[in-house]
Amino acid sequence: MLKLLQLLEEDCTLTNDQLAAMVGMTAQEVEAQRRQMEEDRLILGYKAIVDWDRTQREAVTALIEVKVTPHRGEGFGRVAQRIYQYDEVESVYLMSGAYDLTVIISGRTLKEVAQFVAEKLATIEDVTGTATHFILKKYKEKHLIFEKQEEQEERFVFE
Amino acid sequence: MIDYEKILCGRVRDIHPSGIRKYFDLLQGMEGGISLGIGEPDFQTPWHIRDAGIYSLEKGFTKYTPNAGLSDLRGAISAYLKRRFDLDYAPNGQILVTVGGSEGLDLAFRCLLEPGDEVIVPAPSFVCYGPLVSMLHGTPVMVETRAEDEFRLTADQLRAAITPRTRAVVLPFPNNPTGGVMGREDLEALAEVLRGTDIMVISDEIYAELTYGQRHVSMANIPDMKERVIVINGFSKAYSMTGWRLGYACGPKPVIAAMTKLHQYAIMSAPTTSQYAAIEAMNSGDGDIEAMREEYDGRRRFLVDGFRKLGLDCFEPRGAFYTFPCIRSTGLTSEEFCDRFLAAERVAVIPGSAFGPGGEGYVRACYAASMHDLAEALARLERFLKSI
Numbered sequence: 273m274l275k276l277l278q279l280l281e282e283d284c285t286l287t288n289d290q291l292a293a294m295v296g297m298t299a300q301e302v303e304a305q306r307r308q309m310e311e312d313r314l315i316l317g318y319k320a321i322v323d324w325d326r327t328q329r330e331a332v333t334a335l336i337e338v339k340v341t342p343h344r345g346e347g348f349g350r351v352a353q354r355i356y357q358y359d360e361v362e363s364v365y366l367m368s369g370a371y372d373l374t375v376i377i378s379g380r381t382l383k384e385v386a387q388f389v390a391e392k393l394a395t396i397e398d399v400t401g402t403a404t405h406f407i408l409k410k411y412k413e414k415h416l417i418f419e420k421q422e423e424q425e426e427r428f429v430f431e
Numbered sequence: 432m433i434d435y436e437k438i439l440c441g442r443v444r445d446i447h448p449s450g451i452r453k454y455f456d457l458l459q460g461m462e463g464g465i466s467l468g469i470g471e472p473d474f475q476t477p478w479h480i481r482d483a484g485i486y487s488l489e490k491g492f493t494k495y496t497p498n499a500g501l502s503d504l505r506g507a508i509s510a511y512l513k514r515r516f517d518l519d520y521a522p523n524g525q526i527l528v529t530v531g532g533s534e535g536l537d538l539a540f541r542c543l544l545e546p547g548d549e550v551i552v553p554a555p556s557f558v559c560y561g562p563l564v565s566m567l568h569g570t571p572v573m574v575e576t577r578a579e580d581e582f583r584l585t586a587d588q589l590r591a592a593i594t595p596r597t598r599a600v601v602l603p604f605p606n607n608p609t610g611g612v613m614g615r616e617d618l619e620a621l622a623e624v625l626r627g628t629d630i631m632v633i634s635d636e637i638y639a640e641l642t643y644g645q646r647h648v649s650m651a652n653i654p655d656m657k658e659r660v661i662v663i664n665g666f667s668k669a670y671s672m673t674g675w676r677l678g679y680a681c682g683p684k685p686v687i688a689a690m691t692k693l694h695q696y697a698i699m700s701a702p703t704t705s706q707y708a709a710i711e712a713m714n715s716g717d718g719d720i721e722a723m724r725e726e727y728d729g730r731r732r733f734l735v736d737g738f739r740k741l742g743l744d745c746f747e748p749r750g751a752f753y754t755f756p757c758i759r760s761t762g763l764t765s766e767e768f769c770d771r772f773l774a775a776e777r778v779a780v781i782p783g784s785a786f787g788p789g790g791e792g793y794v795r796a797c798y799a800a801s802m803h804d805l806a807e808a809l810a811r812l813e814r815f816l817k818s819i
Binding site for chain 2: 279283286287290293294295296424426429430431
């Protein structure tokens with residue numbers, strides 16, 4: 273199972289047949305395990321990693337440090353939930369250190385993101401402070417490098 | 432005007448040029464071509480290793496190293512061989528750092544062979560052994576390994592090949608191109624034949640880290656064999672460092688001393704930058720090896736499974752990164768198969784016949800390629816097989 277997850281995390285376009293051959297199972301077994309893992313939400317989804325900067329579409333992403341007051345009995349869960357329900361929010365992580373939550377937001381323009389922070393995020397009852405950092409350039413995401421890597425000169429070797 | 436045909440050494444002239452080049456040349460002009468031809472890892476050298484090389488340049492370490500290699504590197508190699516393969520070689524005197532495993536092989540032959548001496552070479556195998564031996568007026572004695580023996584060299588075959596002129600036997604395992612490996616019992620059986628003789632073993636272990644299911648065993652691990660074994664290994668395959676050109680040879684002190692003497696005249700010392708990077712590889716690279724091996728293993732299973740599903744017999748390779756499917760059922764020779772497959776489907780694989788006797792009827796397909804390319808190559812193979 274771990275092996276399947278690892279292979280899928282690396283490349284979710286692998287077919288059940290391919291995965292089956294790679295791990296030494298039948299395609300039916302792979303399919304069953306995969307369905308189970310999806311039901312159990314061990315696999316949350318399958319998404320493409322897109323370099324939007326090279327398209328016409330305007331997009332900005334911001335990383336926001338959020339300080340919150342935790343609730344007795346519920347910790348940070350409740351406020352995190354209030355934040356992650358917004359569609360604009362890409363990711364939410366509970367952090368150790370100087371602030372509590374990292375919230376990653378994407379929007380079409382700087383203004384749109386700033387507005388979201390000011391109007392929606394900062395006004396949540398238990399949020400005591402925010403610091404917004406706009407992402408200027410993405411170099412690497414999920415082990416993938418955005419910039420095209422140069423290739424070495426083609427050559428003949430007989431090994 | 433100099434007639435170069437006259438002045439070039441006859442033995443060089445007699446070496447057959449590789450007939451494989453045409454596949455690469457043809458493939459280069461092809462849109463959408465897939466090469467399963469080159470036997471080279473498709474990973475980048477891990478960054479921490481590259482970084483160590485860069486760092487050494489920044490510090491200005493740009494001079495020759497000691498002839499035998501940096502002592503830190505020899506120490507690291509010694510510790511690595513103990514840790515990974517239970518081999519004992521002393522950093523001083525029993526290890527020589529070479530320019531790739533290839534130089535180690537060449538040096539070993541040079542230090543052992545007198546004109547007329549014979550070297551037993553199991554085949555199919557990597558193409559360099561025969562020409563290197565011939566250059567020294569030696570005679571390569573090719574012994575065909577067979578699919579039914581899982582492409583291992585058997586004791587009977589070895590015994591039958593030995594003559595009073597036999598100076599050495601090459602053990603190219605894990606094997607390129609078959610993926611065959613020799614287990615401990617297989618080596619014990621060969622050892623039984625070699626005991627009491629002066630025959631040396633040149634053990635080409637460049638793929639030692641790439642075995643699937645069982646750890647590699649060296650002939651030097653077999654009781655009282657170490658005195659006759661020269662272990663050839665390197666960084667190219669284990670750490671994906673082919674372009675760094677770095678390898679090493681280990682063996683009895685007098686042999687390594689002789690090899691070092693020649694190395695000192697022909698090479699001086701292996702590339703300094705590469706040696707610094709290699710120290711990092713040996714000291715902190717075990718995890719990289721595991722990750723790459725795991726990746727290869729998945730692809731290996733996928734490709735073998737794919738060939739079998741298409742009706743081609745395929746021996747299960749236990750080492751290196753090659754599959755060696757049998758294509759006799761197509762009625763084509765291995766060269767015809769490769770020519771036509773390339774022309775029709777733009778996929779390059781190498782005819783088994785290029786790897787010496789025993790290779791006809793097979794082709795070599797390297798799985799150091801992306802899953803996407805392997806899947807596409809199999810889809811094209813299916814179409815191709817239907818068309819013939």
